[in-house]
Amino acid sequence: MASAWIEKLNKAQKTCMIQDGRRKIHFTFPDGTEMAEEYDLKSSELIVRKWKKKAPLGVKGSQWEYEVGEQLLPRNLDSEGMLESAANPIFVRKDTALSFQWRIRNLPYPLETYNVTADPENRTITVRTSNKKYYKKITVPDMDRAHLPLEQNSLSVAHANNTLIITYKKPKEILQMEKEIQEEFKKLKASKDGDVDCTPS
Template identity: 70%
Template sequence: MFKRFSYTDRRFPTNNMAEKWNSRLNSAHKTCIVQEGRRKIHYTFTDGNEMAEEYDQRSGELVIRKWRKKGTFGNKGTSWDFEVGEQLMARNLDSEGMMESSSNPIFVRKDTKEAFQWRIRNIPYPLHVYSVTVDDDKQKITIRTSNKKYYKKFAIPDMERIGSLLSQDNINTAHANNTLIITYKKPREILEMEKKISEEMKKLKASKDGDVDCTPS
C-alpha cells in the first residue's frame, strides 16, 4: 500500500511514488511469452502478490492487467481480479449454476495509448442523464444518473500508485449502442512512466513457445 497524503496538498510527491512503483516492477520476478499476437508478462512481487499483463504486439496497447493476491495464510490465491480488460467467461454463477442476467450493466476498463477508458454496457439512458464527477477529497470518479438507476464510484489505480491527483478537466463522456464511455486523458507523468516501462519491455527476451525469465537481451 502506498503512503497516504492529504489530497488538498498540491505538493503531492508524485515523482517519489512513481520511482517506488518502477522499483517494485524492476525487483519483481518476471516471465514473458509472445502468444496470439500479444506480449504477456507475469510479475511475482516480493510480497507474494502477482500481476499479469498482456500487450497488443502491433499497437503496444495494454489489453489486460489482472492481480492475484497472496492468501491470508501465505498460500497462493486462486482467483484473478481484473484491473484492465475482462475475463471472457460466464460471471457470477451461484451454487445452483444460475447466471447473472446479461442485461445488467457491465463495467469494464479498456485503455488507449493516450487515455484511461471505461465502458459500461447495458445502460441505455441518453447522455444528459449521466453525471461523471471527480471527488476531490477521496480522489475517485463518481457516476450518477438523474433517474437514480445507476451509481458507481471508482478509483484509477495507476494514478494512486504514483500519487497523481485527478482532474475534472481530463474527463470526457459519450454514449452509443447502450454503452456509456468514460475517457480520462492520461497526465504527463503517467505517459512518461508508461514510456519508461515500454522501453524496458523492449529489452526483455520472450519465448514464443513457453515462459522464460525476462532478462535484458
Template identity: 55%
Template sequence: MAAPSWLERLRAANKIARVQDGNRMIHYQFEDGKEMAEEYNVKTGQLVSKWGSRENTLGGSGKWQVEVGNPSLPLPGPLESELIKESSSNPIFMRKDTLTSFQWRIRNLPYPKDVYSVSVEKEQRCCVIRTTNKKYYKKFPIPDLDRYQLPLDAAALSFTHTNNTLIITYQKPKEILAAEEELQKELKKIKSGDCDCKIQ
C-alpha cells in the first residue's frame, strides 16, 4: 500500500484553528505524533509563518523549527534561551513566501548582484548560493518539494539584490498551487475557536 500523499496527511491530521492579531493559526497533529503550525493573514490568505516540530533522540517532542517567517522572532510558547545572540551585522536568512512562489531573503549582504550565483543541485535536492568573492555560501532545501516528491527545476529559480538584501524566488509548481488551493478549502471548514493552540 502506497504511503499517503502530503495533502492526504494534512487532511487526516487533527486540526485546531484560532484567530489572533489579524492572523489565523492552524495547529496540526499528525498520526505519527509530529506537529506543524501555520499562520495565515486573514484578509489575503497569505502564509505568514510555518513551524514544524522535530522529535528528539529520546522520542519526546523536540524543538520547533521555523520554516517560513522571521527566525529571530520568539516562537509562541516557552521562549528559548537567548544568552547567545548573533551579531546584528551577520547575514540573516529567512523565508517569506508569496501566493505563487517560495521566497527567501538574506539581509546584510552588501556585495553587488554580479557577485552572487544561485543554482539548483538536483541530486542533493537543494539550492546553493555562492559568491565569487568567497564571502558567503549557503545550501538550503525546499521542504515543500520534498513533501510532494517533486523535482527541483532550475528554470523556476531567480534572484535579485536590493538594499543589501539578496532575494531568491522559486516559482511554485502547478502541483503545489493546486494542492494549496485544495488545502485552503479544507481549512475554511474548520471553525476558529478561542482554544489555546500555542506551540508548546
C-alpha cells in the first residue's frame, strides 16, 4: 500500500530548492492541501514535514502544522500578555534514518516512571506516567499512509537531560518506500536561489 503514497506524491505539483544544506520541496495536492518537506542534503534524512489545509473561501489561510520537526519562534508575549511556561512538556518528532523518533522535553521523572505502549487497534502509541503527571497519544502518519500495523517490539524508550526519547524502528516497507521517494527526488531539478517547478532532469 506504500505505493499509493508515492503515487500521490507523484501527482502533486512540486517546487524545490537547495538552501542552507537542505533540499526543500513544496507539494500542492489536487485538493489544495500543501505539504513542505526539508531533507539534509548529505544524509537525505527528513528534518521537517509540515502540512497546510486549504482554507475555505473568505477565511484567512490556515497555519502550518508540523508532523516532523518544529517551528522555531521567539518566545513573545501573546495578545493577553501571558507567556507560556518554559517548564511545560514540549513534544517534537525528529526522525533518524532507521527510526521514527519523538522527544518530549521537560519531563524530569526517571525512566521507570514511563509506560509507553503501542495500540495496534487504535493505531497510536500511548505515553503514561505512573505518577499521573503526563499522558499523551502519539499517531504515526507514515505507518497509517502505508497501512502498516504498530508493533510493541519495535518500540524503545530512553530518558536523558529531562527528555523522554521514544524510538520506533521503521519496518522494511517504510525503508523501501523512503528509498524510492529519495530516488525520485534526485531526478528533480532544484534551484539554489529560488523556487522552480520540479520536473525530471
